[in-house]
Amino acid sequence: MKKGLVVLAAMCLLFLSGFVSAQADTIKIGLMGPMTGPWASEGQEMKQVLDLLAADLNAKGGVLGKKVEVIADDDGGDPRTAALAAQRLATQGIVAVIGTYGSSVTEATQNIYDESKIIQIANGSTAIRLTEKGLKYFFRTCPRDDEQGRVAVQTMAKLGFKNVAILHDNTTYAKGLADEAKGLLESQGTKIVFFDALTPGERDYTAILTKLKGANPDVVFFTGYYPEAGLLLRQKKEMNWNVPFIGGDATNNPDLVKIAGKDAAQGFYFLSAPLPKDLPSPEAKSFLDEFKKKYGSTPNSIYAVLAGDGFRVITAAMQATQSTDVDKLAAYLHTKLKDFAGLTGKISFDEKGDRVGEVYRVYKVDAEGNFILQP
Amino acid sequence: MEEFFQQLTNGLAVGGIYALIALGYTMVYGVLKLINFAHGDLFTIGSYLGLTLLTSLALTDRLGPAAGIAVLALMVMGLVALVGALLERMAYRPLRQSPRLSAVVSALGASIFFSNTVMLIYGARFQVYPQGILPKTAIELFGLYIPLVRVLILGSSVVMMVALYTFIQRTKIGTAIRAAAIDQDAARLMGIDVNRVILLVFLIGPALGGAAGLMVGLHYGQINFTMGWVYGLKAFTAAILGGIGNIPGAMVGGLLLGVIEALGAAYLSVAWKDAIAFGVLIFILIVRPTGLLGERVAEKV
Numbered sequence: 001m002k003k004g005l006v007v008l009a010a011m012c013l014l015f016l017s018g019f020v021s022a023q024a025d026t027i028k029i030g031l032m033g034p035m036t037g038p039w040a041s042e043g044q045e046m047k048q049v050l051d052l053l054a055a056d057l058n059a060k061g062g063v064l065g066k067k068v069e070v071i072a073d074d075d076g077g078d079p080r081t082a083a084l085a086a087q088r089l090a091t092q093g094i095v096a097v098i099g100t101y102g103s104s105v106t107e108a109t110q111n112i113y114d115e116s117k118i119i120q121i122a123n124g125s126t127a128i129r130l131t132e133k134g135l136k137y138f139f140r141t142c143p144r145d146d147e148q149g150r151v152a153v154q155t156m157a158k159l160g161f162k163n164v165a166i167l168h169d170n171t172t173y174a175k176g177l178a179d180e181a182k183g184l185l186e187s188q189g190t191k192i193v194f195f196d197a198l199t200p201g202e203r204d205y206t207a208i209l210t211k212l213k214g215a216n217p218d219v220v221f222f223t224g225y226y227p228e229a230g231l232l233l234r235q236k237k238e239m240n241w242n243v244p245f246i247g248g249d250a251t252n253n254p255d256l257v258k259i260a261g262k263d264a265a266q267g268f269y270f271l272s273a274p275l276p277k278d279l280p281s282p283e284a285k286s287f288l289d290e291f292k293k294k295y296g297s298t299p300n301s302i303y304a305v306l307a308g309d310g311f312r313v314i315t316a317a318m319q320a321t322q323s324t325d326v327d328k329l330a331a332y333l334h335t336k337l338k339d340f341a342g343l344t345g346k347i348s349f350d351e352k353g354d355r356v357g358e359v360y361r362v363y364k365v366d367a368e369g370n371f372i373l374q375p
Numbered sequence: 376m377e378e379f380f381q382q383l384t385n386g387l388a389v390g391g392i393y394a395l396i397a398l399g400y401t402m403v404y405g406v407l408k409l410i411n412f413a414h415g416d417l418f419t420i421g422s423y424l425g426l427t428l429l430t431s432l433a434l435t436d437r438l439g440p441a442a443g444i445a446v447l448a449l450m451v452m453g454l455v456a457l458v459g460a461l462l463e464r465m466a467y468r469p470l471r472q473s474p475r476l477s478a479v480v481s482a483l484g485a486s487i488f489f490s491n492t493v494m495l496i497y498g499a500r501f502q503v504y505p506q507g508i509l510p511k512t513a514i515e516l517f518g519l520y521i522p523l524v525r526v527l528i529l530g531s532s533v534v535m536m537v538a539l540y541t542f543i544q545r546t547k548i549g550t551a552i553r554a555a556a557i558d559q560d561a562a563r564l565m566g567i568d569v570n571r572v573i574l575l576v577f578l579i580g581p582a583l584g585g586a587a588g589l590m591v592g593l594h595y596g597q598i599n600f601t602m603g604w605v606y607g608l609k610a611f612t613a614a615i616l617g618g619i620g621n622i623p624g625a626m627v628g629g630l631l632l633g634v635i636e637a638l639g640a641a642y643l644s645v646a647w648k649d650a651i652a653f654g655v656l657i658f659i660l661i662v663r664p665t666g667l668l669g670e671r672v673a674e675k676v
Contacts, residue, residue, distance in 0.1 A: 037601065040499030170646060197646035201605055203595040206385040207640040207648070214378050227501060231597060238522050240513065258503045259597040 026069040027062070027324060029054075029311065030089040030097035030118070032109065037077035038201060038227055041255065042101045045304035046123065047072050048295055050098065053311050056290070063318045070311075075100050079108035090116040095324045098310040101303050103127030104172035110138055117326050119333075121310035124303035126249065127176040131352040137330050139353040141306040141313070141342070142273065143360060145173065148249060149180030151271050151360040153188065156219060156246065159269075165194035165217035167208070167232075169224035177223040177248050193217050200224060205232050206239065213241050225250040229268075230259025237264035249273060249360070254300050257369035268365045269374075273302045273344060275363070278373050284343045302344065309342040316340060377518045382641040383634060388525040390633020391532035395587040396610035397617070397625035398539060399580030405556045405620035406576050408475065412482040413462060415607020416489035417581045421455045421588025422598045423493055426504055435508050444508070444593070451589045452582040459581025460574055467577075468570075486603075493600040501599045504592045528590050535583060536626045543622060552576065556620070612656050618669025627667060632656075 031050050033043030047070075054070045062068055073089050075082035082100065086109035089097055097113060100106050101124035113120040114135045122130070122140040126148060131138065156164060164185055168178035175197070182192055194215040198208050209232065212220060220243055222229055229251040236243070237260075247270035257265045274280075276288060276299045287308070288298050299305055314329065317337065321328045334353070339346040348356045362374040396418055403411040428450055429435070435443035466485045470478045513522045543549035554562040555572040563569050591606070592598050609632060617628025632652055639651030659667065 036494065036499050038599065041501075044499065167645075196644060199646070199649055201601070203591055203597070203602070203606075204385070204389045206388075207382055207637040208645050210378060210381050210385060211641050211645060227597065227599075231595065234596060238511070238513070239520055255501055255503075259501060261506045261596070 026067045027064065027318070028069050028071055028092060028094040029314065030092070030094040030099075031070055031072040031307070032075050032082065032085050032089060032097055032099035033072065033307070034077035034101055034105070035072070035074035037081075039077040039101055039225070041253070042124065042301050042303055043074070043077070045299055045301050046099065046101070046307040049291070049299060049304045049308040050311050052291060052294055053287075053308050057315060063315050064322060064324070068315065075105050075109070077102055077105060079105050082106075083108045083112065085109070086112040090118060094118060095318075095326065096121065096314045096329070098307050098314075099123060100125065102171070102173065103130060103176065106130060107172055110135055113137065119314060119326055119329055121314060123307035123310055124250075125173070127172045128180070129172075129176070131354050135353070137326060139310075139313075139333055139349055141309040141344070141347065141355055142303065143358075144354055145177045145180050147358065148271055148360055149177055149184055151362065152177075152181050152221060152246065152248070153184040153190075155269065155271070155362050156185070156190070156221070157188070159219070159244075161190075161219040161244075163191045163193045163216065163218045165212055165215055165220045166192060167194070167212070167220060167222045167224070168197050169200045169228060170197040171200070171224070173250065174223040174225070174248070178221075181221060181223070194220075198224070198228060200228050202228075203231065204235075206235050208232075209236055209239055209241070213239070213243075217243060219244050219246060221246045221248075222251070223248040226253040226256040227259065230256045230265070233260035233264045233268060237261075244269065246270065249302075252302065252363070252371070254369075254371075257365060262367065262369040265365045265369055266367050270363050270365075270371075271360050272363055273306070273359045274361050274373070275302055275371055276300075276305050278361075279305070279344060281341060281343070281345060283341050287343050305343050309344055309347060312342060313337065313340060313347060378641065379638075380517075381519055382637045384519065384521050384525070386634035386637030387630060388529055388633070389636065390613075390630035391529040392587050392590060392606070392629075393610050393613045393632050394536060394626045394629025395532045395583050395590075396606055397613040397629045398536065398622065399584045400611050400614040401617075401619055401622060401625040402552075402576050402580045404614070405622075406552065406559075406573060407467070407471075407478075409467065409478050410482065410611070411467075411580070412479070412607070413466070413485035413489055414580065414584055415603035415605075415610070416486050416493070417455055417459055417462075417603075418584040418588040418591075418606055418610075419493055419598070419600060419603035420458055420489060421451050421585030422592035422602075423497055423502065423588075423600075424454050424585070425451045425589035425592050426502055426598065429508070430505065440508060440510070448586055448589055451585050455585025455588070456578040456582040459577045459584075462581075463574060463577035468573075486607075490600050490603060497600065499600065501597050504596045504598070506596065509593055524594050528594060531590070532587075533626075535586065536622075539579065539583070540622050540626075548572075548575065609652075612653065615666055616656050616659060618666030621666070621668050624666055624668035631667075 033046040035043040050070050054068050058067045073085040075085045082105045096119035103125040106122045106125035119137045126145045166178050168174035249272040251270045252272040317329045317332045321332050338348050363371045399414045466481045509524045551567045613628035613632045614625050617624030636652045640648040
């Protein structure tokens with residue numbers, strides 16, 4: 001019995017000392033993403049991107065003479081799970097956290113990180129109000145919905161649509177984008193013939209489509225996510241209804257075409273930051289090659305690449321300030337970082353933590369299911 | 376008016392699937408007084424097994440669409456029934472003499488176990504059924520547009536439900552099931568092997584749930600490991616709406632729930648669709664606590 005206790009104590013000590021030394025010679029960066037749940041493919045790709053970038057950086061000697069360690073946690077694409085994940089991450093001595101995808105999920109974690117003095121760089125959270133709260137340590141590498149709304153309205157005007165139906169899914173992001181577009185369209189005198197929300201996660205949207213059809217719109221602007229968009233397109237086709245659909249940037253995922261089928265997805269427009277394959281910079285090209293070498297294919301989602309930009313920006317800030325002090329890092333990101341060569345283009349942040357500059361493009365799905373950048 | 380009938384058919388097609396899953400809840404509850412929360416996940420397993428068998432065996436290429444899908448359905452139903460039997464043996468039978476709460480917790484645990492197993496095997500991403508297996512023809516009638524697939528789904532649901540009802544009401548085994556539902560101890564005294572009855576219930580319910588999973592996969596195409604939760608909740612609601620423990624009640628409840636949802640979405644608000652459906656459930660439970668077709672059972676003292 002006594003012997004057992006001694007062994008146990010020794011093991012505890014060993015474990016503890018390992019833990020302490022590990023803490024001393026690595027810089028920890030958190031990743032909070034939807035590893036499970038409806039957006040799991042986004043989260044898993046975010047992790048692949050960060051693992052690759054961290055391995056690269058460590059091979060080059062790391063930051064400030066230390067290795068970088070990525071600690072991933074799962075937010076399940078759900079605000080409640082995310083709050084728990086954020087609390088777990090906040091106790092692990094991380095300097096900064098990358099993530100997450102989905103504005104309502106991000107919103108649930110913002111204050112937790114802010115109170116723990118951890119820098120958060122969101123990658124797919126485009127709702128406007130996230131950066132209007134004046135949180136000092138919050139940044140995002142993705143653009144905001146007011147810009148997306150502006151591009152959406154421009155696109156619809158250019159294509160000559162007069163009666164617009166808007167459908168969202170009541171998430172922070174989708175509702176925000178829908179409201180933004182509605183306001184802009186109405187100020188231009190465009191008629192909104194339908195404005196309502198669906199429940200995400202269902203299979204059958206024929207009831208909603210039948211009602212939409214009754215409103216007789218020229219175009220439907222769906223601001224929700226790709227799993228629902230795919231089903232909507234598929235069931236619309238089955239109903240033999242040929243109205244054009246435009247989606248927000250959350251519909252940008254190749255799985256959309258898989259779910260809808262090529263014939264139903266053809267002609268679908270969506271707004272998005274440029275796809276990984278359309279990224280122009282040399283940094284992006286070499287990153288994509290490496291990604292392909294390691295995982296067999298290029299990343300599907302631009303949000304995963306935007307998470308990579310968050311990682312690159314924060315490690316660059318550490319290098320430039322020679323510090324892991326969050327106040328110094330935040331000040332550097334807000335004011336000093338200008339035109340950083342990110343994977344998705346040049347990156348600078350304004351005083352709110354928003355990325356500066358125009359990022360959105362218009363894409364259209366062709367008959368083969370490819371996403372074609374529109375001029 | 377046209378839109379009304381279109382919504383009615385939309386609702387019936389969804390309701391047919393709810394009803395088929397609700398049968399599993401109702402049968403288990405009828406016999407064991409247990410809400411089998413893992414039933415929704417058996418449904419998920421059905422649609423994943425369907426996808427695997429469909430793509431690996433290429434049944435529809437070898438046997439043609441109709442026979443291929445029939446064989447596929449039988450295989451899926453058989454395999455899911457097996458999973459259901461295992462579930463009963465491992466998670467519920469050891470707890471049968473324990474307080475009812477233990478079995479409920481065990482059911483929730485089994486549900487989490489199943490959905491995570493599916494995620495680990497197939498991954499967390501959406502899986503997609505190959506397109507174009509079912510004919511894309513549609514019936515156009517007085518301005519209504521009804522894809523043939525929906526008619527087939529509703530039709531086969533109703534056939535399975537009626538077959539089950541006849542089986543329970545007309546056969547000797549069915550009588551044994553009904554007897555065990557009323558009083559397990561008395562049934563045992565009458566020489567009924569209650570364990571076998573319960574096993575049978577756990578073969579039939581999951582088989583129907585698996586069939587529903589296959590239908591959803593074939594028709595909607597997109598499946599993922601969490602979908603059992605939403606469908607399970609809706610089917611559970613349908614079972615309660617119709618009167619839990621009552622087989623025709625599950626059918627009526629399922630179809631009704633589908634129609635309420637569709638009409639609620641059409642005439643009130645799309646966003647409030649679920650709230651309307653559950654609101655109706657609460658209303659019915661207030662005015663008629665046993666559900667629509669449930670009978671008031673006198674408590675023995």
